[in-house]
Amino acid sequence: MSTDFLKDKLRETFSNLQSIEGVKSVDGILETLNDNKIFPEITTLIHNSKFEFVYLYEEQQVVLKTVQDGLTLDSDFMKDIYLIYQYKEMIECILTGIIATDKIKKYSLNLLSLKYSELIQSI
Numbered sequence: 001m002s003t004d005f006l007k008d009k010l011r012e013t014f015s016n017l018q019s020i021e022g023v024k025s026v027d028g029i030l031e032t033l034n035d036n037k038i039f040p041e042i043t044t045l046i047h048n049s050k051f052e053f054v055y056l057y058e059e060q061q062v063v064l065k066t067v068q069d070g071l072t073l074d075s076d077f078m079k080d081i082y083l084i085y086q087y088k089e090m091i092e093c094i095l096t097g098i099i100a101t102d103k104i105k106k107y108s109l110n111l112l113s114l115k116y117s118e119l120i121q122s123i
Helices: 004-015 026-033 075-122
Strands: 042-047 051-056 061-066
Touching: 004 026, 004 075, 026 042, 026 075, 042 075, 051 075, 061 075
Parallel strands: none
Antiparallel strands: 042 051, 051 061
């Protein structure tokens, strides 16, 4: 099972968000998600002076949170929020799918490894 299709969809989706300041690169996001040694509970997708858009691993959802108290809601801010929320659910589904596919792949490899080690021991 491959995640190439999901990764391509994520790249396509993030290309629509490039007008927003602080959008992280898809390769950087995927590298963070694939870090097996230190898997982050929170993966930052967009970070700028007004807000942060993050993926929460345990909850398998994306969340938008403001960075400042008393933030002024100007038209640029509202446009950014509107644009993000157009793609929010798609991003959430894609990231959750990538993680689930990687888990299945690792589980399958572990089972295969166990099966081969049993075969080798029986020889």
